[in-house]
Amino acid sequence: MINRSILLLSLLLVSQFSYSANSVTGKERRVLWVGNSLTNLMSQNADTTLRRTWSIPKKVTAWASLRGYNVYSQESCEGGADLAWHIYTANVGKKIDTGTWDNVVIQPSSMEALNAMYPSFKFYISILDSLAKKKNVKPVFYMTHAYQSCPFSYGCPWLSSMQDSLTNHYRFVADSLGDALAPVGAVHGEVRKERPDINLYKDYVHHSFASLYLVASVFMITLFNEDPRGLPAFPDWPVDTATISYLQQKAWTFCNRTEWSRYTLTGTEMPSMNVSRERKLSLAPNPFSPSVTITLQGYDFNDETSSNKTVTIVDTKGCVIRTLKLDQTNRTVWDGRNSTGISVSRGFYAVRIGSGKKSLCSKLFKEK
Numbered sequence: 001m002i003n004r005s006i007l008l009l010s011l012l013l014v015s016q017f018s019y020s021a022n023s024v025t026g027k028e029r030r031v032l033w034v035g036n037s038l039t040n041l042m043s044q045n046a047d048t049t050l051r052r053t054w055s056i057p058k059k060v061t062a063w064a065s066l067r068g069y070n071v072y073s074q075e076s077c078e079g080g081a082d083l084a085w086h087i088y089t090a091n092v093g094k095k096i097d098t099g100t101w102d103n104v105v106i107q108p109s110s111m112e113a114l115n116a117m118y119p120s121f122k123f124y125i126s127i128l129d130s131l132a133k134k135k136n137v138k139p140v141f142y143m144t145h146a147y148q149s150c151p152f153s154y155g156c157p158w159l160s161s162m163q164d165s166l167t168n169h170y171r172f173v174a175d176s177l178g179d180a181l182a183p184v185g186a187v188h189g190e191v192r193k194e195r196p197d198i199n200l201y202k203d204y205v206h207h208s209f210a211s212l213y214l215v216a217s218v219f220m221i222t223l224f225n226e227d228p229r230g231l232p233a234f235p236d237w238p239v240d241t242a243t244i245s246y247l248q249q250k251a252w253t254f255c256n257r258t259e260w261s262r263y264t265l266t267g268t269e270m271p272s273m274n275v276s277r278e279r280k281l282s283l284a285p286n287p288f289s290p291s292v293t294i295t296l297q298g299y300d301f302n303d304e305t306s307s308n309k310t311v312t313i314v315d316t317k318g319c320v321i322r323t324l325k326l327d328q329t330n331r332t333v334w335d336g337r338n339s340t341g342i343s344v345s346r347g348f349y350a351v352r353i354g355s356g357k358k359s360l361c362s363k364l365f366k367e368k
Contacts, residue, residue: 027068027069027070028069028070028071029064029069029070029071029072029102029103029223029224030071030072030073030099030100030101030102030103031057031071031072031073031074031101031102031103031104031105031223032073032074032076032092032095032096032099032101032103032104032105032137033056033057033073033074033075033076033077033104033105033107034076034077034086034092034104034105034106034107034128035075035076035077035081035105035106035107035142036077036078036079036080036081036082036107036109037077037079037080037206038107038110038142038144038205038206038207039055039056039057039075039077039105039107039142040054040055040056040057040075040077041054041202041206041207042054042055043055043075043077043078043079052236053236053237054212055075056212056215056216056219057073057074057075057105058073059212059216059234059237060073060216060219060220060223061073062234063216063220063228063231064220064223064224064226066231066232067220067224067226069224074095074099076090076092076095078090080109081109082108082109082111082112082124083106083108083109083112083121083124083125083127083128084120084124086128087124087127087128092128093127093128093131096128096131096132096135096137097131097135101132101135101137102137102138103137103138103139103140103223103265104128104132104137104138104139104140105140105141105142105182105219105223106125106128106129106139106140106141106142107141107142107144108121108124108125108142108144109144110144110145110147110205112124113144113165113166113169113170114158114162114165114166114169115158115165118169121169121173122173125141125173125177126177129177129179138179138180138265139177139179139180140179140180140181140182140222140223140265141170141173141174141179141180141181141182142182142184143166143167143170143181143182143183143184143185143186144166144184144185145163145166145184145185145188145189145200146159146162146163146166146185146188146189147159147162147204147205148200148201148203148204148205149204150204151204151205163185163186163188163189166185167183167185167186167189168316169316170183170185171316172314172315172316172348172350172363174263175314175350175352175361176348176350176361176362176363177361178352178360178361180222180263180264180265181222181263182218182219182222182223182263183218183222183254183255183260183263184214184215184218186254186260187214187218187250187251187254187255188200188211188214190250190254191214191247191250194250195246198210198243198246198247200214209237209238209239210239210243210244210247212237213233213237213239213243213244213247213248214247214250214251216228217231217247217248217250217251217252218251218255220251221251221252221255221256221264222255222263222264222265223264223265224265225264225265225266227252228248228251228252229245229248229249229252230248231248280296280297280360281294281295281296281297281351281353281360281361281362282294282295282296282297283295283351283362283364286364286365287364287365287366287367288336288364288365288366288367289336289366289367289368290335290336290343291333291334291335291336292333292334292336292364293331293332293333294311294324294331294332294333294334294351294353295329295330295331296326296330296331296353296360297330309325309326310323310324310325310326310353311323311324311325311326311332311334311351311352311353312351312352312353313334313349313350313351313364314349314350314351314352315344315347315349315350316347316348316349321338321339321344321349322334322337322338322339323339326353334351336366344366345366346366346367346368347365347366348363348364348365349363349364349365349366350362350363350364351363351364
């Protein structure tokens, strides 16, 4: 535990003094992919052909090149790896700190965002978010999908609600931190319901070739804001043309819904990830009951438009439950009630001030 604490502290301190803009701009992109076998099923296989075949980053890179992008992708993947493993064993913080990345795609393990593991999920994902932003690297969360069947002998009573839990928890973290989110799991779940004839699983959890087309399509939209429809098939991902077209169309339609379009890197409602260090969102007390004072410190909104003085309270499902206005002292009070005057339940909420490049987000806990 002591060694882990020392490593984490050193990573944060080293990154603290490295907040310079990357040299890669325009249609060039450098992307670090942090994940496990849901990012590359054969990531640790000695056969380079198998690694290339099952690599989502390589296929996204190939598609992006057809749309005029020059993308360099590097994978930090290990079968079964969770975020703690990436931080303490793979030392992904050093990879972020010593590289010149534009984005880091963060794919936790399938179980991490479920209720029992959720506190550690938030903790470790916040660490990676902090390390990335101190290097001016924009994080992109990769929402995982639900299991097809239970792999455990002791049963999975949570299986039927697994995707709802994953979706809600990923959205809340993305809203709290102001990061992009590739809603792979949410789209995956809709396809399972709409088209049960399409097999999305290689086994109980891993992607089939059809599912890989869906994932690659979602990342084309999230990373590049590119329409994946019409992009060609890959010879080593043998899926019929009609199915590929449906999956590309589904990804495009889903990600352009109002509630999801803001999670792309270019989404108009995405909070800026290059936030000035002089601005700070103060929530006091936090946790709170029955009310909390929300203050914007170190920045003057007096010259901004009224939309940039708006405080939005968001629940764990991503729903806006209350909007407030900052006063002339950049302060407002939330009484813990929704827009209809009903006291909200105990739990976590996201607080967002402003919109676009003038936004800040933070998380808040209501005690009772």
